Amino acid sequence: MIQQNLVKVGMADLNIATDGAILKTTGLGSCVGLTLYDPVRKIAGMAHVMLPSSEIARETKMNLAKYADTAIPELLDRMIAAGAYIERMKAKMAGGAQMFAMSGHTDSLRIGPRNVESCTAMLLRFKIPILSQDTGGSFGRTIEFDSVSGTLSIRSVQFGTKEI
Amino acid sequence: MSLFSRFEAFELDVLKEVGNIGAGNAATALSRLLDKPVDMAVPKVSLLPFEEVAERVGGSEQIVIAVFLRVEGEAPGNMFFIIEEESAKRILRQLLSINAEEHEGYTEMELSALCEIGNILAGSYLSSLADFTHLSMAPSVPAVAVDMAGAILSYGLMQYGEMGDSALLIETTFLEDCQSLEGHFFLIPDPESFEKIFRALGVVSE
Numbered sequence: 001m002i003q004q005n006l007v008k009v010g011m012a013d014l015n016i017a018t019d020g021a022i023l024k025t026t027g028l029g030s031c032v033g034l035t036l037y038d039p040v041r042k043i044a045g046m047a048h049v050m051l052p053s054s055e056i057a058r059e060t061k062m063n064l065a066k067y068a069d070t071a072i073p074e075l076l077d078r079m080i081a082a083g084a085y086i087e088r089m090k091a092k093m094a095g096g097a098q099m100f101a102m103s104g105h106t107d108s109l110r111i112g113p114r115n116v117e118s119c120t121a122m123l124l125r126f127k128i129p130i131l132s133q134d135t136g137g138s139f140g141r142t143i144e145f146d147s148v149s150g151t152l153s154i155r156s157v158q159f160g161t162k163e164i
Numbered sequence: 165m166s167l168f169s170r171f172e173a174f175e176l177d178v179l180k181e182v183g184n185i186g187a188g189n190a191a192t193a194l195s196r197l198l199d200k201p202v203d204m205a206v207p208k209v210s211l212l213p214f215e216e217v218a219e220r221v222g223g224s225e226q227i228v229i230a231v232f233l234r235v236e237g238e239a240p241g242n243m244f245f246i247i248e249e250e251s252a253k254r255i256l257r258q259l260l261s262i263n264a265e266e267h268e269g270y271t272e273m274e275l276s277a278l279c280e281i282g283n284i285l286a287g288s289y290l291s292s293l294a295d296f297t298h299l300s301m302a303p304s305v306p307a308v309a310v311d312m313a314g315a316i317l318s319y320g321l322m323q324y325g326e327m328g329d330s331a332l333l334i335e336t337t338f339l340e341d342c343q344s345l346e347g348h349f350f351l352i353p354d355p356e357s358f359e360k361i362f363r364a365l366g367v368v369s370e
Contacts, residue, residue: 011214011224011318027224027314030322051322099319100232100307111322140315142225157227157311 009033012066014047014075016082017147026142028095030112032068032135033143034119035092036075036128037150038084044147045079047071051111052118068118076126089128092152092164093119094143096135112136132164176209178365179334183207185296186289187336187349193288194338194347197281198258205337212333217317220335221246221348224314229270231282232307232320235290237300239360241353242320243290245282246313251346252278270310279308289349297364320352332358 005021011031017023023046025033036045047065054067064070076086096116116135123130134141134154142155155161187204195202218224229252231245247255252270256262260277270278283306294301309316321331334351353361 011314027218027312027318029311029315029318031318050318097315099309099311099316138309140312142312 009046009048011048012050012063014045014065014071014078016043016045016075016078017145018043018082020148022147023145024143028141028143029097029099030095030115032093032095032112032115032119033141034068034072034075035143035145035152036079036084036089037092037145037147038079038088039090039150040088041083041085042147042150043079043082043084044145044150045075045084046143046145047075049115049119052114068115068122072119072122072126086126086128090150091123091128091130092132092145093130094134094141094152094154094164097137097139097141099138099140134162134164175362178362179332180207180209182293182296182361182365183209183334183336183349183351186293186351187338189292190285190289190336190349191338193284194281197284198255200258203339205339207334207336209332209334212331214318214321214331217321217331217333217350218314220333221313221317222248224312226313227310228313228316229275229278229308229310230313230316231279231286232309232316233283233286234304235301235351235353236304237294237302239297239299239301239353239357239364241351241357243286243303243352244317244320244348244350245285246316246348246350247278248346255281275308275310279306282306282308285347285349289351297361299360299364317350320350 007015007017007021007023009015009025025048032049034047049068049071050066052068054070064074096112098112139156139158144153151163153163184207191202191204228246233243235241235243256274286303290301290303336349338347
């Protein structure tokens, strides 16, 4: 098997891939793995979003990739700089799980669903359609996004691998 | 990162000692449960980028059994007891004579047993910390999950996400002699809790 070029995206990180490379991020729990794709130029982008909104940021030097509302514009900028067109872009996403069902805790522990909501709202603002998603549940996911086909493959412990 | 930049070696030593005391009690509890001697490694206290937290238990995709407890009280935080699959099955066999090695996955009974073990250990860890610091700390009802380490641990790092890209970990490893029974304890205090812990221990920051 020919090892394709793998681009790793860490936690609270984003990256883009061209020339047939594959973007990969591991261990998505309540985080959301969001991918954008320009099918004509075959430019792919992936962000591993950790929190829904940068409003709560208290850090001095902000990591744009961490928050849904800053990661998506940043990823768009990077892809447009690489030659992608926003009008052609399609989105897919996975993750946003609720890893532990805890009683007596409210908002802060609903972080997974809130991440998904926030990503959806941002994509709507940029008028980028969401082709498919595999979100929610209570299990972790590892995802790979192929910049040739635009296929998002999702692997989980319980359910094996599936492609969307 | 202003919160962490003023952490001195001395303060890290204090946190290490805090971890040591808690883990000592937890190791005793585990040893009683298993009726076998259990060794404990000297705790590691480290400030780690998110990425590396999961590396400590074998990588982000490593499948682990995790018991999660939210620590409530004066010094809140998150706590994980993480064991690898092989160790989990060994614990089940020794403690409950359940032969879990023959089948894939875990039954509800097995998970419940592991959850309770995590609960007992976490409870003994916390109560010794609370005694030592005179701070009230109580664990929530435990939750258990079998999944990728990255997915599980990121859950405990959310509060840190608002502050920076690293988390402070107090981590202990247990070893049962001869047989490798490995369990990891992660105590991830909320950012606000550090000051309280230091003050309680007589370490005046600033």
